[in-house]
Amino acid sequence: MTYQALHASDLAIPDGFILGAATAAYQIEGAASEDGRGPSIWDTFSHTAGTTAGGATGDVAADHYHHVTADLDLMAALHLDVYRFSISWSRVIPDGEGAVNPAGLAFYSDLIDGLLERGISPVVTLNHWDLPQTLEDKYGGWRGRETAYAFERYAELVGAALGDRVAIWSTHNEPWNNSFAGYGHGVFAPGITRHEDALKAAHHLNLAHGLAVSALRKTITKPDAKVSIVLNIFRVEPETPADEEAARRFDAVANRVFTGPVLEGAYPADLLEDTRHFTDWAFVLPGDEAICHQPIDLLGVNYYEVMHIRARNDFNPALEQAGGTEFPGSERVELFRPDGFARTAMGWTVEPRGLEDHLVALSAQYPDLPIMVMENGAAFEDEVTEVGGLPAVMDPDRTQFLIDHVTATLRARERGARIDGYLVWSLLDNFEWAAGYGPRFGIIRVDYDTLRRTPKLSAHWFAELCQTRNVPALEAKVIV
Template sequence: MTHAVTHVELPSDFLFGAATSAYQIEGGWDADGKGPSIWDRFTHRPGRIRNGDTGDTAAETYRNFQTDIDMMRALGLDAYRFSIAWSRVMPDGRGRVNDKGLDYYDRLVDALLAKGLIPFPTLFHWDLPQALEDDKGGFVHRDTAEYFADYAAAVVRRLGDRVDHWTTLNEPWVHATMGYLIGVHAPGRRDPWAYLRVVHHQLLGHGLAMARIRALRPTARVGIALNLTPFYQAGDSPHDREAADTGDQLLNRLFLDPLFRGRYPDPLWGKMRLFHPRIRPGDMDLIAQPLDFLGVNYYTRSVLRYHRLVPLLHLWPKELGMIAGVDRGPSGVTYTAMGWEVYPAGLFETLLRLKKEYGNPTIYITENGAAFLDTVEPGGRIRDEERRAFLEQHLAVTGAAARVGVDVRGYFVWSIIDNFEWAYGFDKRFGLVHVDFATQQRIIKDSGHWYARLIRAVHGAENGAYEGRGTQGPDSSSHL
């Protein structure tokens, strides 16, 4: 049975959640024995982050997560996707386990379960222990994949009796590209020789961790979250067609093909032969172990054109702005505060492609959301209509994908609260809930109220928890 809300139609058992990551919200960067991560080091370097912001305090959820959990329950969420800080659990990235760090996540999981929320932890969301970067160069070195599996096992031993869904890595493309090739993310390196090593060793770490988790908890469901985007050619020329195809291989197929086909994509892989990592016998079998689910992080599409000054790849990430090799697209379309085109059809195309080309895996949309400029009115209301419309459009196409047979089972808004947005600091706000970072006051935005009513409508009013609790300002939005 399905329920229609405006033009959103989803199965009644569809899972609704929201997502965050440890460095972006926790604060407590050196509390209770936590070791420094590469983001702690990176953000403390002058000029790296907009406005000189750091995640030292962030949204202070290390000090108090209960306020946000109560708000999630009030909004009727089914699940919460969060990440675990590797250096909070293993300060040196390997060896000694910090019990106080694990205690924090122990309490967090118990608090979620007490409110009826399903925990969806991610084991690595880019905050690599600095000790491993100093000693091994991070995932440039193969040993880091082994250390990651050890860390995953330590976490699962503590939490696996209550946690059923595990995500190994979040967006390994971003960590490799932005951190080691372009250098605008931690650790800030620009080393093309390191790039494919980081790609391969992250995937190897995923495979090793998956094997360890299943050995410890055979009933666990284990997946990985990839940032995926459809690529379009800006013009009709063969060069533009090649640029779009190369972009697709670099961002999408560089991870989908090894995970689902046990090989890296050609012809890209052949063109990059000088940069190949060493692939040992058995590596690809480990990487290609069947996934219990694939996490899809979707934000926008990419429209590419050939440019002779952009060698080989014809591609630049949108985080760097619309520069050579990337077209801004037609006039009259909506762009988020990140400069990304709002293009919900791209999510439908991505989901349908996974059904047709990659065996229709079980999918959770593990991130989808938008940054816009929020204004807090004198009465405390935040009328973020653009964000609400973005969510409605993307949930509508998710429902359409489910109706044509895509095995999509849940959706996590990025993000439940405003947080530290990496190189942008606190300048970009994605949350359903506004955070005043000076006072830590929370205000549910109109988009959050809308999401709550959608959840209630899809699940049935008798199951909905939303009562307008935990808000500052009126719940007067009338979109549903």
């Protein structure tokens, strides 16, 4: 089988620009009840009827826990500069606080050593949504202030154990989904539907971030290690000038609820006013915003699509007062996907120019803070075939997506944005949260029946990108 060239680029990867791939613990590890791991809120949620597509759980996922050596070898074959993964808090501290599980800590220590042996730098995320279930039961999860202090102790422990070898630390990944999808809209774990709880969770995630940054600073010993947070700061575009107020509302509750306290030291006044129907913000105690606002070395940004906004024409004050929809203010705001763009298997619009403009704007807003694209990728259908009796996977749409978005990232740098790297989501096909195992984001295909790994066309393309340090054309060639 051959594949014809789609795109050629004369862009070179700048010196020092980091290329890598990313995953998350609950999405790939499996071994959910092995070697002392405690349950997380995603174990409980996924085992609750009706919460995930097809009743899917992360019990096995891609079984990375038992395939770690083979997966490391695949990473080496891709010539990755870095590999970003998350630590399962409940694998290391089964109850979220208290006794440490040595086997869980050893798994991550061995993973880091395996990366370094292959010349790949580890990038670690402490929280990628899989909060220990015990903390949800005991404190109300991220609704409870105590959970932020448990997170501080967790960060201190992991920083002391692994902080001599990790290149980049991230406190949280996409706290928007932790808080608003998990505690407001209820479509993610733990499945709570109350706007005030979502806002409480957002604040306690911000507080936990600040506490964890301080804990990491005290414990990590690698001299050039960086500390960051990974936010899915949305690119917000109103449909018309008449929709700018709706866009402002969305930006406040989607973006500035995190960037305000974390990057600027205070919650924005318009956010507080917009949400007064749902909470008096009494859970923000004196001094909290200063704790949230700790100096970081790097801002991680995840990008998948542009958020197109228009004002709802059927606003109902009674529904706003009741809450229980996706986010506070969603009764006034409509998110829509315009025609004229290609769509991924998730129905998301493909807009690489949105990434370019977004990175330029963010870098202008925070000029002293380097930015890294920590996640970018897409779910598309794979064509599974054989070449010479061996499996081959053709994914031209995903490969074109990566060409366009890597190019967009480099164009943003040419326009003056301070962008340090690009990480593809995801290394492996995996458990895609509430969507189960239908959508495939990986550049390496996982056969969920046999757990066999097969690099896709996109993986071969990404390996060439990493090895040659140029954005390659997709020349006609056999991919095996």
